[in-house]
Amino acid sequence: MVNAVGREMPEKIGSYTVRPFAGTGKAAKILPPVVSKRCPKLGPEDHNKLCKDLKEAIVKTGLKDGMTISFHHCFREGDMVIGQVLTAIRELGIKHLRFAPSAVVNIKNPSIVSFVKDGTIDRIEASGIRGELGDAVIDGLMDEPVILRPHGARPRAIETGDLQIDVAFIGASSSDEYGNCTGQIGPNACGSLGYAFVDASCAAQVVIVTDNLVEYPCCPTSISQQFVDYVVAVEQIGDPVKIGAGAARMTKNPRDLMIASKAADAIAASRLFKEGFSFQTGAGAISIACTNYLAERMEERGIHASFALGGMTANIIEMFKKGLVRVLECSQSFDAVAARAIAEYPNILEIDNSVYSNPYTKGSMLDKLNFGVLGALEVDTDFNINILTGMSGEMMGGLGGGPDVADGADISIVTIPVIRGRTPSIVPKVFTCCTPGESVAMVVTEAGIALNPKHKYYEMLREDFEAAGIATVTIQYLCDLALSYTGVPKPIETTDKVVAVVEYRDGTVIDVIRQIKR
Amino acid sequence: MRLENTGIAGTLESSDVMVTVKPNPASGIDIQIESSVIAQYGDEMRETVKSVMQEFDITDAVVELQDKGAMDCVLRARAETAVCRALGVGFNWKGEDGK
Numbered sequence: 070m071v072n073a074v075g076r077e078m079p080e081k082i083g084s085y086t087v088r089p090f091a092g093t094g095k096a097a098k099i100l101p102p103v104v105s106k107r108c109p110k111l112g113p114e115d116h117n118k119l120c121k122d123l124k125e126a127i128v129k130t131g132l133k134d135g136m137t138i139s140f141h142h143c144f145r146e147g148d149m150v151i152g153q154v155l156t157a158i159r160e161l162g163i164k165h166l167r168f169a170p171s172a173v174v175n176i177k178n179p180s181i182v183s184f185v186k187d188g189t190i191d192r193i194e195a196s197g198i199r200g201e202l203g204d205a206v207i208d209g210l211m212d213e214p215v216i217l218r219p220h221g222a223r224p225r226a227i228e229t230g231d232l233q234i235d236v237a238f239i240g241a242s243s244s245d246e247y248g249n250c251t252g253q254i255g256p257n258a259c260g261s262l263g264y265a266f267v268d269a270s271c272a273a274q275v276v277i278v279t280d281n282l283v284e285y286p287c288c289p290t291s292i293s294q295q296f297v298d299y300v301v302a303v304e305q306i307g308d309p310v311k312i313g314a315g316a317a318r319m320t321k322n323p324r325d326l327m328i329a330s331k332a333a334d335a336i337a338a339s340r341l342f343k344e345g346f347s348f349q350t351g352a353g354a355i356s357i358a359c360t361n362y363l364a365e366r367m368e369e370r371g372i373h374a375s376f377a378l379g380g381m382t383a384n385i386i387e388m389f390k391k392g393l394v395r396v397l398e399c400s401q402s403f404d405a406v407a408a409r410a411i412a413e414y415p416n417i418l419e420i421d422n423s424v425y426s427n428p429y430t431k432g433s434m435l436d437k438l439n440f441g442v443l444g445a446l447e448v449d450t451d452f453n454i455n456i457l458t459g460m461s462g463e464m465m466g467g468l469g470g471g472p473d474v475a476d477g478a479d480i481s482i483v484t485i486p487v488i489r490g491r492t493p494s495i496v497p498k499v500f501t502c503c504t505p506g507e508s509v510a511m512v513v514t515e516a517g518i519a520l521n522p523k524h525k526y527y528e529m530l531r532e533d534f535e536a537a538g539i540a541t542v543t544i545q546y547l548c549d550l551a552l553s554y555t556g557v558p559k560p561i562e563t564t565d566k567v568v569a570v571v572e573y574r575d576g577t578v579i580d581v582i583r584q585i586k587r
Numbered sequence: 588m589r590l591e592n593t594g595i596a597g598t599l600e601s602s603d604v605m606v607t608v609k610p611n612p613a614s615g616i617d618i619q620i621e622s623s624v625i626a627q628y629g630d631e632m633r634e635t636v637k638s639v640m641q642e643f644d645i646t647d648a649v650v651e652l653q654d655k656g657a658m659d660c661v662l663r664a665r666a667e668t669a670v671c672r673a674l675g676v677g678f679n680w681k682g683e684d685g686k
Contacts, residue, residue: 460623460624460627461623461624461626461627488658489656490601490602490623490624490655490656490657491602491624491627491628491654491656491657491658492624492627492656554658555628555658556628556631556659558624558627558628559626559627559628559630561626561627
């Protein structure tokens with residue numbers, strides 16, 4: 070069958086039944102009650118949840134073959150929790166687990182591939198996969214397709230029962246012996262634990278893994294003891310350098326700076342750029358530069374933002390300190406400065422990923438967002454975005470919050486160079502559709518800005534750009550330009566085997582990824 | 588014409604290509620490509636290299652490309668320079684094809 074963005078897909082993939090994407094805002098208005106595997110339970114008699122090691126905790130949870138385990142990605146590439154837990158599970162001989170982390174986790178030593186090969190894991194649900202695991206999956210490593218969901222779709226899937234978690238292993242940079250824990254303090258602080266809240270409240274059992282046991286009660290507390298079954302202290306939960314040691318530096322790449330500056334100009338030209346506006350810019354090189362340019366435009370015009378949302382970076386903290394933004398809503402902290410800031414300032418808040426991005430809460434913060442700046446690997450002439458697969462079809466990234474922000478923000482801005490090396494980024498048709506074009510307001514490149522004529526705010530943006538003297542080009546022009554530089558690439562050949570399913574925010578399938586023919 | 592010496596041009600920077608042309612103990616133009624976009628542009632890259640070799644009447648050579656995503660015009664320029672260096676001649680800017 071073919072979905073609303075013209076993607077062909079089978080009706081059933083392994084045991085997965087496809088609900089085809091039907092367009093944005095087409096989902097059911099009322100859904101059944103929230104599903105949670107959490108059970109009422111008496112606290113331990115000795116008032117202590119500490120286990121001597123991971124194995125003891127795993128045995129106590131009763132983890133069995135075929136169950137579902139989850140992790141968060143707040144330690145990013147510095148995560149050392151997943152490797153240790155999976156190794157302990159392997160040594161206990163538990164098999165056929167469904168592995169459901171909140172995002173792409175690219176752990177190398179041990180590699181996830183080895184846990185798939187020995188049967189410890191046989192299903193994966195995440196926001197993306199890459200590196201060795203990505204290559205192996207695209208070459209047909211797994212029998213069941215990997216299910217990829219954007220950030221907002223994961224809590225939806227958990228609360229609707231699509232993804233039920235038996236045991237959530239939550240890394241925390243500080244915890245007490247009763248499970249009150251946080252990512253804000255401790256030697257391996259990661260900042261917001263935003264992605265772990267839904268796991269804590271919906272998993273059947275919750276194990277906190279820390280390397281910094283603190284005196285009861287842990288303060289500040291992000292995840293409360295009431296959700297926690299067991300606590301394990303290990304030697305190390307993360308590599309602080311890879312968690313995000315310092316502030317990301319401003320790029321010096323003139324092309325990226327030019328794109329960032331144009332994006333800030335586009336925002337500043339909009340009538341929505343006014344006192345009390347809100348924004349989310351993200352953590353890519355262009356995004357960080359765009360944040361800085363945006364701060365300049367705000368200072369020039371004397372405009373203040375009500376809030377900034379999502380993953381926080383040091384330069385947004387800087388804007389906050391200057392009084393340019395009233396509240397920072399952090400679902401993730403991308404660097405050490407942002408990680409520490411939550412504990413230091415009352416207006417910098419740690420938020421649950423669900424309130425950030427889940428379309429099926431009684432209101433997510435994205436509903437209130439004016440401007441969202443997004444990165445992409447490819448954009449096509451229908452404004453569809455690919456953030457998963459690279460030039461040769463390889464798995465390159467994760468969905469992250471991109472599809473959520475595009476849909477939620479009034480004005481979503483894709484910042485992207487027209488070519489990267491010999492790879493065109495504005496193409497006739499993206500290899501993998503992750504974000505539907507109808508939710509994308511504009512594409513900003515070094516060669517011009519293209520407004521999406523099908524976006525709900527097109528007329529308003531066109532008027533505002535005209536008034537500000539900002540010229541635009543068509544997306545077709547950008548695509549032709551890119552291909553004139555690179556030449557037309559040979560299409561990627563695939564087999565019929567679907568190796569990954571790309572879900573949209575509402576749980577429908579926006580695209581599938583097929584095995585690459587080699 | 589057979590190549591007697593080796594010529595190298597280009598760098599391993601992103602968007603560049605390092606072209607090495609060497610004498611071929613066998614006959615013909617033997618092209619070896621290392622590139623992340625070989626599946627998409629491998630054929631075009633071969634064509635470009637062959638056409639440069641034709642320009643210089645080179646019949647026997649080993650050509651190695653270490654490509655970092657160079658555009659076609661970059662590849663052509665690097666290949667021409669590598670051949671000029673191997674031949675010990677300057678590029679003829681006035682000529683139609685550099686000879």
